[in-house]
Amino acid sequence: MKRFTELYRQRGFRLFLMILPLLLLIFIFSYLPLYGWIYAFFDYKPGRDLLDCEFVGFGNFKRMVMDKYALEELINVMKNTFGMSFLGILTSPLPMIFAIFLGEIGNMPFRKCVQTLTTIPNFISWVLVYSVAYAMFSVNDGFVNRLLMNWGIIDEGINFLASGDHVWLTMWAWATWKSLGWSAIMYIACMASIDGEQYEAAKVDGASRMQRIWYVTIPGLLPTYFVLLLLSIANLINNGMEQYFVFQNAMNKSSIEVLDLYVYNQGMAGINYSYATAVSMLKSVVSITLLFFANKMSKLIRGESVF
Amino acid sequence: MKRRKSITAGEALFQIINYLIFGLFTLICVLPFYYLFINTISDNSLVSKGMILWLPKGIHFENYKNVLEIKGLGHSALVSLGRTVFGTILNVVGTSFLGYALCKEELWHRKFWYKFVVITMYFNAGIIPWFINMKNLGLTNNYLAYIIPGIVSPFSMILFKTYVESLPASLEESAQLDGAGYLVTFTKIVFPLCKPIVATIAVFSAVGQWNSFTDTLFLMSDSEYYTLQFMLYQYLNEANALANTMRSALSSGIAVDPSLLITPTAVKMTVSLIVVFPILFVYPFFQKYFVGGIMIGAVKG
Numbered sequence: 001m002k003r004f005t006e007l008y009r010q011r012g013f014r015l016f017l018m019i020l021p022l023l024l025l026i027f028i029f030s031y032l033p034l035y036g037w038i039y040a041f042f043d044y045k046p047g048r049d050l051l052d053c054e055f056v057g058f059g060n061f062k063r064m065v066m067d068k069y070a071l072e073e074l075i076n077v078m079k080n081t082f083g084m085s086f087l088g089i090l091t092s093p094l095p096m097i098f099a100i101f102l103g104e105i106g107n108m109p110f111r112k113c114v115q116t117l118t119t120i121p122n123f124i125s126w127v128l129v130y131s132v133a134y135a136m137f138s139v140n141d142g143f144v145n146r147l148l149m150n151w152g153i154i155d156e157g158i159n160f161l162a163s164g165d166h167v168w169l170t171m172w173a174w175a176t177w178k179s180l181g182w183s184a185i186m187y188i189a190c191m192a193s194i195d196g197e198q199y200e201a202a203k204v205d206g207a208s209r210m211q212r213i214w215y216v217t218i219p220g221l222l223p224t225y226f227v228l229l230l231l232s233i234a235n236l237i238n239n240g241m242e243q244y245f246v247f248q249n250a251m252n253k254s255s256i257e258v259l260d261l262y263v264y265n266q267g268m269a270g271i272n273y274s275y276a277t278a279v280s281m282l283k284s285v286v287s288i289t290l291l292f293f294a295n296k297m298s299k300l301i302r303g304e305s306v307f
Numbered sequence: 308m309k310r311r312k313s314i315t316a317g318e319a320l321f322q323i324i325n326y327l328i329f330g331l332f333t334l335i336c337v338l339p340f341y342y343l344f345i346n347t348i349s350d351n352s353l354v355s356k357g358m359i360l361w362l363p364k365g366i367h368f369e370n371y372k373n374v375l376e377i378k379g380l381g382h383s384a385l386v387s388l389g390r391t392v393f394g395t396i397l398n399v400v401g402t403s404f405l406g407y408a409l410c411k412e413e414l415w416h417r418k419f420w421y422k423f424v425v426i427t428m429y430f431n432a433g434i435i436p437w438f439i440n441m442k443n444l445g446l447t448n449n450y451l452a453y454i455i456p457g458i459v460s461p462f463s464m465i466l467f468k469t470y471v472e473s474l475p476a477s478l479e480e481s482a483q484l485d486g487a488g489y490l491v492t493f494t495k496i497v498f499p500l501c502k503p504i505v506a507t508i509a510v511f512s513a514v515g516q517w518n519s520f521t522d523t524l525f526l527m528s529d530s531e532y533y534t535l536q537f538m539l540y541q542y543l544n545e546a547n548a549l550a551n552t553m554r555s556a557l558s559s560g561i562a563v564d565p566s567l568l569i570t571p572t573a574v575k576m577t578v579s580l581i582v583v584f585p586i587l588f589v590y591p592f593f594q595k596y597f598v599g600g601i602m603i604g605a606v607k608g
């Protein structure tokens with residue numbers, strides 16, 4: 001008690017007490033769920049008390065590699081996860097290129113207009129993106145099918161949405177449609193901070209447009225690009241589930257199921273809590289390892305950590 | 308004159324292609340919303356024949372009126388609106404005060420608590436443990452589940468903290484010499500100076516709340532707590548259920564004119580428009596705050 005009164009005399013401690021409720025909220029919603037990891041070591045059946053369920057040790061983890069069916073499924077899921085993540089990483093320079101070429105547009109109203117309108121899709125939910133996809137591509141009422149039929153290119157509607165082909169590409173396309181304009185904003189802001197004298201000097205030296213972009217703009221943007229690239233490597237297995245959840249259907253399921261969606265489908269839809277927890281536990285461990293790896297890389301190469 | 312001379316053929320070609328590509332991409336970003344809109348206000352019998360591609364025909368606004376009469380939809384709009392308003396207010400208050408406190412050198416174990424908050428952006432236990440935790444806390448089928456977990460958002464906290472750190476320290480010092488405590492200094496001096504960043508985090512929070520879909524999917528089985536996003540998702544997926552709802556709505560018997568008769572397609576499109584409208588409407592006004600926010604975020608990584 002005496003120690004507490006002593007602490008309480010410090011202003012800093014009184015301030016701490018003021019934010020304590022907020023810190024507690026963070027504890028409750030972000031740290032407390034960790035105790036749920038023990039479900040991975042039981043054969044949990046919903047509705048029962050955990051202690052009444054069979055303790056299986058690493059059984060759920062073993063199942064991932066020993067059970068032939070589960071292993072096959074998991075390999076397919078990892079293929080989808082990495083496939084889509086790599087598509088994203090492969091095209092990660094796109095926002096930078098967008099920003100650079102937008103900077104070459106001299107007409108300010110046009111530039112502002114492009115910048116504003118291309119960021120809108122970023123602020124709509126994936127459910128709405130799906131609704132847009134439905135309006136544009138559905139067999140019966142879709143804009144694209146109507147247009148193609150009106151022009152006489154096709155006789156019958158193509159069922160784009162239920163198709164199991166090119167799922168990785170279409171998912172990539174929707175993600176890019178949604179985020180390209182917004183991601184470019186960071187580079188546009190960065191470009192504004194590049195010293196204008198460098199451009200003047202390059203002009204005096206007779207540098208062409210491409211040379212100016214190559215030798216002045218790109219080196220100025222690379223540090224930002226690098227940080228974002230490391231973050232996307234750290235998020236290699238965190239695709240999120242919302243996009244894939246809304247777009248999934250019976251036809252495309254085998255090529256759309258990424259790790260996050262798999263955990264949902266197993267755990268929430270399949271009520272296979274324990275197995276899903278084991279999978280997501282491994283996922284958390286791998287992703288935190290990737291994050292430390294990315295941070296180490298950043299320290300090695302830039303001498304600065306990402307966060 | 309001087310500039311015109313320097314334009315070569317290659318340069319002109321580059322400019323034309325550049326304008327064309329950006330024009331096309333912008334069109335792709337906007338066209339879907341336009342297409343949805345003209346279809347919701349056009350003659351419904353023409354819409355179902357797919358005649359409305361570029362321009363609206365037989366303009367009417369019955370769809371919007373009819374959609375609001377669908378059972379549960381108006382209620383879910385209130386659910387969405389409520390969580391957006393209350394969630395955003397609490398988020399701004401909680402997050403900004405936390406950000407302010409974490410700026411203070413004298414805060415007890417400041418570095419530790421800062422890390423404690425920020426780590427949660429990169430690490431989580433996984434959705435199943437999260438769901439079990441929420442269930443144990445009694446936050447399934449509970450409106451508070453939309454509000455309370457969102458009170459503190461680490462990313463917005465970083466934005467606010469960075470902004471406060473850029474303010475001159477002397478402003479606060481004079482108040483503190485006058486004997487003002489943290490709460491008074493915060494509410495009277497710091498918070499009013501932080502309007503731009505407050506607007507930024509408020510808009511981020513509001514958009515997040517309005518768009519949120521997965522928390523309803525996980526936590527709510529009682530339709531009383533369904534949000535607009537969730538209703539829209541159901542409409543998109545359950546064409547049959549929707550048709551039934553429509554039929555029962557119609558058997559109560561009002562509209563007979565086929566051009567006004569609402570179809571499942573019209574419902575989907577109209578609800579989509581209602582969901583997207585607030586965002587399209589507020590976005591141009593708040594764009595500068597978003598951009599300001601992302602720039603501070605960029606500096607911080």
